[in-house]
Amino acid sequence: MNITPSALLAAADAAAGGQQFPPGALYVVATPIGNLADITLRAVHVLARADAVACEDTRVGAQLLRHLGLDKPLVALHAHNEQGASATVLARLAAGESVAYVSDAGTPAVSDPGAVLVAQAAAAGHRVIPVPGASSAVTALSVAGDTVGAGFRFVGFLPSRGGERRDALAACLGERSTQVLFEAPHRIEALAAALAEGAPERRVTLCRELTKQFETVATMAAAELPGWLAADANRVRGEFVLVLHALPAVVAEGLAPSALQTLEVLLRELPLKQAVALAAEISGAPRNALYQEALARRG
Incomplete structure (x- = not known):
């Protein structure tokens, strides 16, 4: 099914149009990590209402907005200019504008820029509103x-x-x-x-x-x-x-004291993998249990 930008914007307005949008607020907007169909209707509506969009990369942000049929003033805010660019965004917020921030993909401030902007906006007394969505x-x-x-x-x-x-x-x-x-x-x-x-x-x-x-x-x-x-x-x-993946809980009592002692001595002198292999050979204890116990001791 082909959905035009106008139809998407109408659907977003129908879904989120009744919500409150306070002036002078910063919206932290999650965007798709690959599949454009993963954008939420609320994210579309917020981007449509925003007075400006701050972007990790304005080229990527502009491409997303074009896909949605939107054209907004863009502010570049990335890892190398976040301190200075945040001041530009804060000036817009102080003037009562609503600003959305998007990283290149996924949720901002999760291994992406955005945390400095959020902290400064909150410290200045502005509302910071999360718009959840994709996170890799x-x-x-x-x-x-x-x-x-x-x-x-x-x-x-x-x-x-x-x-x-x-x-x-x-x-x-x-x-x-x-x-x-x-x-x-x-x-x-x-x-x-x-x-x-x-x-x-x-x-x-x-x-x-x-x-x-x-x-x-x-x-x-x-x-x-x-x-x-x-x-x-x-x-x-x-x-x-x-x-x-997490390691299963190890019950040390399940290993004989002699096996644990052997493992301890070997761990002092050898790499973990080699110590476990030798401890299993010497003691006859299960290698998996020895390995998990060794990880716990090295941790």
């Missing part, structure tokens, strides 16, 4: 099937530099809870290799190009990730969200 982190969690996790820790992109990156990844693997990571295509294979080395048995859900034509969702043990990516060149293309 939540979208990935919804299809991960993580039956152990209760809540999650949002990590986003790991640092790009070697030492900082290793430390950040080690911190993730030391957490027993669910972790959500973002990754770029040129680093996905390195991340997969690091996960396979550091936590081979941990479950990982890899989401590629969420909501787009070539969307891929695959869940496996971390040890399988490098081979899975290498099997098809297309699997390393696009943008990635990874869900590192």
Whole structure:
């Protein structure tokens, strides 16, 4: 079915037109992460009513507005100018205008600019109103099937530099809870290799190009990730969200004291993976239980 911009705007007005829209308010508007059909009617209505739209990238924002049949004054507000550009937005708010802020995709201020603007607007006494919608982190969690996790820790992109990156990844693997990571295509294979080395048995859900034509969702043990990516060149293309599944609770009493002592001694001298393998061989204790106990002790 073809829906024209005018029909979409009419539907948005019918759905949200009766709501209150206070003057001088900042609207933090979530936008689609790939599939344009995922925009909400409320988001369409707010963008239509706004006096101006602040954008992480005005080219991306203008394209979205054209798709909706809208033409609005645009303010560039991105990671490199957020402090200065926020003052421009605040001046508009002080004049009684309504301003919408959109990042390039998804929910602003979640691994995207927007937090500085929100903090400054709130500090100046302006209403800050969320308009919820797409979020790649939540979208990935919804299809991960993580039956152990209760809540999650949002990590986003790991640092790009070697030492900082290793430390950040080690911190993730030391957490027993669910972790959500973002990754770029040129680093996905390195991340997969690091996960396979550091936590081979941990479950990982890899989401590629969420909501787009070539969307891929695959869940496996971390040890399988490098081979899975290498099997098809297309699997390393696009943008990635990874869900590192939570670890099951470990009952240390289920392991013999001698096995725990052996593990402790080996962990002092050896990398985690090697220590677990040797402890399992020496003690005869289940490798999975030893591995989870080792993660808990290293964390």
